[in-house]
Amino acid sequence: MSAKKMVYLQPIPIRIWHWVNALGIVTLIISGAQIRFPEAITILGSYKTAIQVHNVAGLIVAVFLAWWLVYYKMVRNSLDDIYIPNEEDIKHGIVRQLLYYCFWYFVGRPSPFHAMPDSKFNPMQKAAYLVVMFMLVPLVVLTGILLMNVTPLRVLILMSGGIKIIDTLHFLVACSLFAFLFTHVYLATLGATPLAYFKPMIFGWEEVEDHDEEHHEEQHKEAQPQTAFRPVRHYPEHPVHPQN
């Protein structure tokens, strides 16, 4: 029987960023839908209100993107570790995690990855968030800023190919982020309990199995004594207990 221990996984600045971002993106989706389909969607009342709400929510998301970047890169200096897949992730980690989600999860095996404060994401999450946070979100923010300031930034719009190119990019990237939202929320329910991964994003602390951590930290230290902390992977090394 494993003991439980609490790990402080999500510091306050990240929790604030996450929930402001979540609220902002939902607001942007609703207001953006009304802006594009005003004849069908009137949730926010007038078209002008929808535009103003969209602009304000967009600016908030843009400011908090900078907040996120400054915190992880300059305050914690852990942006690279958290978001950029390392060699091990690329060689084995992504495939291992994919196999877990596609097969081993269904037969009841544990996740090969446990989150830790400076290594929160499994290799698949790293790959996904690398695309989302370093490509899609900056792209939707930049195109949004251009669309908000068509006259003052006219030259930049022309250099980018014209307003229709910018608008098309903004719309398609926004749809991609909307699509990612479903996967993001669903994967957050794949913890030990459906709400297990939501709790650390609210309270900061995540409950983890202590013996596994110790066991694999030891294994890890033996294998790579010179390197800094690396995420605990206890699959396929994790022994599968026979079913009772």
Added chain:
Amino acid sequence: MKAATKHTMYRFLMTVALAGALCTPALAEPDGPGYSFGDTTGKNEACLTCHADGQKVKGPSLINPAQFGHTTHAKIGCPSCHEGVAPTHPTDGVRTPRANCQQCHGEVNSEYASSIHAGKTSCSGCHNPHKVESPREISGMEINQMCGGCHDKFKMSAKHGEWLPQADLHLYMLPCITCHTGSKNYFISMYVVSTKNQGNLGKPEVASYQELKELTGGRDILTLIDSNHDNYISISELRNFNLDRDHKSLRLQGMLTPETVSHRFEILDDRRNCTFCHGSGPTVMQTSYLSIPEVNGTYRRVQVEKGAVLDALYGTPDFYLMGSNKNNMLSWIGLAVVCGGLIMPVCHGFLRFLTRKNRTRKEH
């Protein structure tokens, strides 16, 4: 006096007046300028001998014969409005008589009289009668130049900015009359604009006839876009024009313009509702014309394929009427992308539900 007697006297007086009017030219000095009553050219050529010559006449009296020639005013002739110009003109020092516009344009005048502009300026405040053009012959930018004669651009931008998002953009892309008159039947009027004088990223200006004529090497300007010479612009021709590297400084710009113009200037509350333009849906705003400059300063209107303004990338890259001229294909692609995001959660969730006992056993 009996009615019959009054009628007889009236007819007599009218006959005398008509005879007098017909005899007046005959009384002119043999060497004077004279006033012909022949065809259009004949009616005006005597006047234009001086009034088209910049050496002899200055200011508003100087007339561009090409611009004047195509107007209805040219067809009825100078004397129709400037009746009774003395044979000694201009040495007599008498101010040239001018007709009152409302004598012919009574309906427009009464419409104008009930608007907020009434009393602020007369017809000539906006229209030069010697180059007056119909709405289809004039670019939206030129319409706004008329308004800019009185309405300061920066003050208007600040005033509209109090309630209108991106006021600068709206004032640049819309003729004022689109919102400030009860005009009807809007279409997208496309112009060839040039950034030749400002560099490729400079502020575009409506390309002049001369500039375009030079580019075509003397051919019809329309052939710049209408490559198959059928006097009709297809989306593929627009695409070829937009991608053609030979004239990178030329672009197409669109303005939402009313087809039927009213002179009743007013502040219309329904125009403050953004959906008046932005929410009309993809079934309207599809009609567009290309306005090609002519040698006389007017524009020739050429039909463009329906839906060209909706073409996301090639139709009019610089024209986008948010919420209204969206591309349906793009909307479907966006929907497919969003639905694609549901595939993983739905499929995985379904298998997760079916295999839930495996994970329960492990926990026990």
